[in-house]
Amino acid sequence: MQVVSMGPADYARPELVGVIRGLLIVQFFAIFLLPSLVFAYLADPDPFVYAGFKAPRRNMFFLLALVTIFVAFFTVALLAMINESLVHLLPKTSQKWIENGETAANGVLDNVLLLKTPADLAMAIFLVGALPAIGEELFFRGILQKLFIQIFKSAWPGIIFTAFLFSAFHMQFMGFLPRMALGIILGALYWYSGSIFTSMLGHFAFNSINLLLIYFKVSDLDSKSTSNTAFSLIGLASLVLVVFLLNYLRKKSTTTYASEFPPLTEITIFDEPDHPA
Secondary structure: OOOOOOOHHHHHOHHHHHHHHHHHHHHHHHHHHHHHHHHHHHHOOOHHHHOOOOOOOOOHHHHHHHHHHHHHHHHHHHHHHHHHHHHOOOOHHHHHHHHHHHHHHHHHHHHHOOOOOHHHHHHHHHHHHHHHHHHHHHHHHHHHHHHHHHHHOOHHHHHHHHHHHHHHHOOOHHHHHHHHHHHHHHHHHHHHHOOHHHHHHHHHHHHHHHHHHHHOOOOOOOOOOOOOHHHHHHHHHHHHHHHHHHHHHHHHOOOOHHHHOOOOOOOOHHHOOOOOO
């Protein structure tokens, strides 16, 4: 009853840190992991392959995923600056609603990210780095992206729409554009590599970079995006390089819509010569 009645201010209460950490673990199993595995089990005779648990087509895709995510960090930062500017153009009531959502989310992170010791950092990397990387990638990329690519009958519309849902799910609209961009990049990594492990690795690396920056006091949750010409140029250069890297990944990939979703063939008894009469 106390958990249900918790408000935004309660999420930052230090005495509730154990509850918050527990809720993150429950969320991982109840919302992301178990529903995804059950769906994959019902959807395909080989559920783990269906969900993307297979080796990438080339081992170099792991390294390419890490390089792309590191470069994309500056693209995401630029989009965060643009996103904040757009939010400030909204009506005051909309701004207030968005800010309240950010307060609740930051309260959770403030409680989880008590990064005073290396042990605290390790716990944060597990809760905020590893669990979301596994659970969210399995749910959004392994299941939803596959479904939407089939619905749109094309890879990129499915990747983009899934990234939109991925960002909207977090209910943090101060960072909607950067999170959607990250979702697009992770979706492309999964699609072209053919393995959910590459997008999980990229997601984990991105979250961990943020945690390390907070731990070493390079940034904090309340810091605003820097707005200057040099920062914008770095962000634009980063965006160009991300596009180049994804295009390189595409050229090295053998993934096509036809290879991933071959047409179904109906089988009847007339197609089975050994079928008993």
